[in-house]
Amino acid sequence: MIASVTVINGLVGFQRPRLLPVDGHVVAHIGQQVMPETVLAEAIIAPHVEVLDARVVFSGVNRANMKEMIERNVGEKVEKGDVIIATGGKLNRVLRATTAGIIRSISTSQVLLEAARKPFQLRAGYTGTVQEIIPERGVMLRMQGSLVQGVWGNGHLMTGKLISATIDARKPLQPEDLRGECVDAIVLAGRCRDADTLQRAAMLPVRGLIVGTISSHLIPMVRSLKFPVMVVNGFSPAGMDESAYRLLRSNQGRRVSLLAQAWDRELGIRPEVFIPLPAEDIRLVQELIDYREGLTVRINTLPYMAQVGTISFVHPDKVTLPNGLMARAADVTLKNGQSILVPLNNLDVLE
Amino acid sequence: MAEHSTTILIIDIGAVETTATLLMHVDGRYELTGQGVTNSTCYAPTFDVWHGCVSAIGKLEGRTQRLILADDESVIHPTNLRGEGVDYVVVTTSSGPSLKLVAAGLLEDVSLKSCRRLAASVGGRLVDQISLTKGSAVDAHLDRALKTRPEIIVLAGGTEGGASRAVIKTAELIKAVCHLLPGSKRPAVLYAGNQAIADQIKAMLDGQTEVITVANIRPSMEKESLSAAQYALAEILAYIRTKQVGGLNRAAQNSVLPLLPTSFTFGRTMRLLSTYTVTERNPVLGVSVESNQTTLADAFRGSLRLDVLPYGTGTGVSMLLENTRLEEIQQWIASDLPSVMVRDYLHQKALYPASVPIDQESLLIEQAMIRVILQLSMTHARQLFEKPNNGFTRIVAAGNALTNGPTIRHSLLMLLDGIQPSGLTQFVLDEGQLMAAIGAAAAIDSAVPVHMLASSLFAELGTVISPVSEEKIDRPIVHAKLQYQDGSDMTFEVKKGEIKVVPLQPRQEAELEITALGRTWITENPLRTRLITSVVGGLCGLVIDGRGRPIYLPSNRDDLLFLQQTWRQQIGISSQVMAGRQ
Known part of the structure; x- marks a missing residue:
């Protein structure tokens, strides 16, 4: 059975698609070295179309003459007030653009005018190289460095210096932990359980927040924050798994890219923290792995949430769990030596 | 050479699991020969559902000792002289994002209502509803179309011999939508309105986008006829999926019939079942709770009301949480678990949709969630189809979460709490998830449902x-x-x-x-x-x-817990954890 893989790795090479939410225009080129702020592509996210009634202007006009009266072409840019149709003659009737924009269609009954809008700019988010152009949608980037993948993010991206606000992966972040050194930094903590802490983080302000777990009642508030928040393990009081916490703490003081994007399984996009590192011949992330003995795994659900262990045995058939359900499962030996039975679907292989 | 027996391989590609089911015609009857089940591979790292299909068929080969796949991993069909392969392959799927759909009609209570029912049959997400007779602004519809990029527009309106001008005006708006969208992003149009102008509508929109015309879903004000449009919509949905889901096109190429949504073939089986019980006064109900959707198939004497909802036990948890309060779920948990734990668990489940409850507490939360999914779905279906009551002759339950609980009594209590039927009802569990497969195979041989539904499976x-x-x-x-x-x-x-x-x-x-x-x-x-x-x-x-309808739940937490425990004991669920199903 193909394993679910989460990357928590100090030095690894990987590729990532960076895609517009809708079709647009790609401005990057293959081989381009990009920084997190580099614009890769642009698109109009929420277009607005005005329907201009042409029948008023064309009223009484012979159909054969209409074509000559159209002064602008489909696809042409117009400014507000520009004449699009004019009948000419003594009783000259005109149809003017009601807004600046592009003419999308002209017929004898209506003109469709797409209003000019400021385009959304897709930024790289990573320091890396453009490997491939995905027409109208974006690019495929190639990176190398430290990578920690998360499970949930509030949609924002930011780069900044990483500061650890707590010394324990399980300890909740308190408002008083957010000291002066956290100002304008990306803050690392084990877990977050109350709104006061988030308010304090917003007031400082911090540039971003990475936590192991967060209480799910904070989701609406986190979504409204202007800075990125990434959750490494999920929703519970468990805190961050030791593997991720240790790696992130070891990178304190470094400049990191925090991409707190939503986990989109269809596109293969996850929230992640990336720390670019110069190196050669770095092995690529291996994502196609079958569950097998000896693999390091992380448990993603109660009652062993965020615990890391090693697979000691993969049961070939379904087994009965303590609650009576049957599932494909493995015996996992935790760091403390305890052996537990965990369904394979609840395990992430740590790569 | 041994006598040849007809074999049908049905591959169902779900959001979480892919199942390969082999049926064989033996001694004049179709029988289940074997099944292979594996995790679906629609997402990272493979993004190729055929990979999961090959794995599921591989397991089936192991169980049946029958070679089905060729060296190039395509299905051998028809069966060759060495007895390798199968005679027919059919593929169904419930993977992929929900379909973005626009309903366009004339009257709110007539054609638009029928459009909504039609959309519900494929679980489509209605991103806009157009009714120009209501005087809604054309540019607002255009803006929404540009923003949401619908994949299908269902256009209906005008009874037979009825209105036509307003339908043509709506088609002009659809034409404008197509003008504004790039060629590859234009929605397909399913026309199911006044047949007198069907050719005119097709001529207007042909060249802009693909137009499929089917029989009027509202031939008269009193009559609704959805079946032809349902089938066409199901086919369009499946076709769109082949462009969205990696490997699905290859799966479809192996199929001898057009790819169809799993919910559609599930509904087909329930419709057929309803024709076997024509003397009954109440419909039969099929209910399937999956990871990403819930299907309700209510059938009566060959007429099907199909409602596919976005609530599920995995990726469908997010939609559930958007449409219900946590208290609604918590009141069905037969244990005093803190609300913060319940909420956290459900949000975590949405992150790991295939995860399995390990302990008793997690199981209680999941089962409470299923009850609420059923309740929400039943309420939706009752409103959509204006059903007066919850009387059903037979209820067939499918979907792993519902049918593979620790004991069958857990399943029955969940169904009773969630559906709350009235009157006399026979309950059946489809533990092997065969209902949709039977519906798919019925298109190959109509004897399949007759034989399979009468079996002891x-x-x-x-x-x-x-x-x-x-x-x-x-x-x-x-x-x-x-x-x-x-x-x-x-x-x-x-x-x-x-x-x-x-x-x-x-x-x-x-x-x-x-x-x-x-x-x-x-x-x-x-x-x-x-x-x-x-x-x-x-x-x-x-x-x-004897709990009455609707089931009354006390607001006092202690009383509620006592009741939940009492009902569990009365139906035969031991307070001790049971090992294995019984």
Whole structure:
């Protein structure tokens, strides 16, 4: 059975698609070295179309003459007030653009005018190289460095210096932990359980927040924050798994890219923290792995949430769990030596 | 050479699991030869559902000792002289994002309503509803179309010989939408309106986008006819999926029939089942709770009402949480778990949709969630189809979460709490998830459902009688006498709020005489206060659910917990964790 893989790795090479939410225009080129702020592509996210009634202007006009009266072409840019149709003659009737924009269609009954809008700019988010152009949608980037993948993010991206606000992966972040050194930094903590802490983080302000777990009642508030928040393990009081916490703490003081994007399984996009590192011949992330003995795994659900262990045995058939359900499962030996039975679907292989 | 037996391979590609089912015609009947189940591979790292199909077929090969895949990993069909391969392959899928759909019609209560019902049959997400007769702004519809990028526009309106100008005006708006969108992003148009202008509509939109015309879904104000449009929409949906889901096109190429949504073939089986019970007064209901969707297939004498909802036990949890309050779920948890733990668990489940509850607490949360999914779905279906009651002759339940609980009694209690049927209902569990596969294979040979539905592959839970009662708690609401075939009998009373289980073996018949007491009715029909009927037993016996409809839940937490525990005990769920299904 193909394993679910989460990357928590100090030095690894990987590729990532960076895609517009809708079709647009790609401005990057293959081989381009990009920084997190580099614009890769642009698109109009929420277009607005005005329907201009042409029948008023064309009223009484012979159909054969209409074509000559159209002064602008489909696809042409117009400014507000520009004449699009004019009948000419003594009783000259005109149809003017009601807004600046592009003419999308002209017929004898209506003109469709797409209003000019400021385009959304897709930024790289990573320091890396453009490997491939995905027409109208974006690019495929190639990176190398430290990578920690998360499970949930509030949609924002930011780069900044990483500061650890707590010394324990399980300890909740308190408002008083957010000291002066956290100002304008990306803050690392084990877990977050109350709104006061988030308010304090917003007031400082911090540039971003990475936590192991967060209480799910904070989701609406986190979504409204202007800075990125990434959750490494999920929703519970468990805190961050030791593997991720240790790696992130070891990178304190470094400049990191925090991409707190939503986990989109269809596109293969996850929230992640990336720390670019110069190196050669770095092995690529291996994502196609079958569950097998000896693999390091992380448990993603109660009652062993965020615990890391090693697979000691993969049961070939379904087994009965303590609650009576049957599932494909493995015996996992935790760091403390305890052996537990965990369904394979609840395990992430740590790569 | 051995006599050749027809074989049909059905591959179902779900959001979480992919199943390969092999049916074989043996001794004049279709039988289940074997199944192979594996995790679906629509997401990272493979993004190729055919990878999962190959794995599932590989497991099936191992179980049946029959070679099905060629070296290039395509299915060998038809069966070759060495007996390798299968004669037919059919593929169904429920993977992929929900379909973005626009309903366009004339009157809100006529064609638009039918459009909504049609959209519900594929679980489409309505991103806009156009009714120009309401005077809605054209540019607002254009903006929404540009923003949401619908994949299908269903255009209906005008009864046969009825309105046409307003339909043509709506088609002009659709043409404008197509003008504004790039060629590859234009929505397909399904025209199911006034047939007098079908050619004109097609001529208007042909060249802009693909236009499929089907019979009018509203031939007259009084009549609704969805079946042709449902099939066309299901085919379009599946076609769109082949462009969105990696490997699905290859799966479709292996199929001898057009790819179809799993919910559609599930509905087909229920429709066929309803034709076998034409003497019944109530419909049959199929309910399938999956990771990403829930399907309700309500069929009566060959007429199907199909409602596919975005609530599920995995990726569908997010939609569930958006459409219900946490308290609604928590009130069905038979344990005093803190709300913060319940909320966290559900959000975590949405992140890991395939995860399995490990401990008892997690299981209780999941089962409470399923009850609420069923309740929300039933409410939606009742409103959509304007159903007056919840009376069903037979309820067939599918989907792993619903059918593969620790015991079948867990499943029955979830179904009773979630659906809350009234009257006499037989409950059946589709533990092998065969219903959709049967519906898919029915298009190859109509004998498949006849043989398979009569087989012993389904878990017959038994008959449940659910009276409707306005009596107070603990007051007697029915008096009953059960006459067994061996001549013995049993007399009993059921009190309001009680679940009574009476022994009656699977397929064993008995005569039941039941009399309603006080303000109680055997069904939702207030004239039905006494009933003499044959009942069939099942794995859970004969059950009388005396809790009334709707089931009353006290607001006091202690009382609620006591009730939940009592009902579990009464239906036969031990307070101890049970090892293995029974």
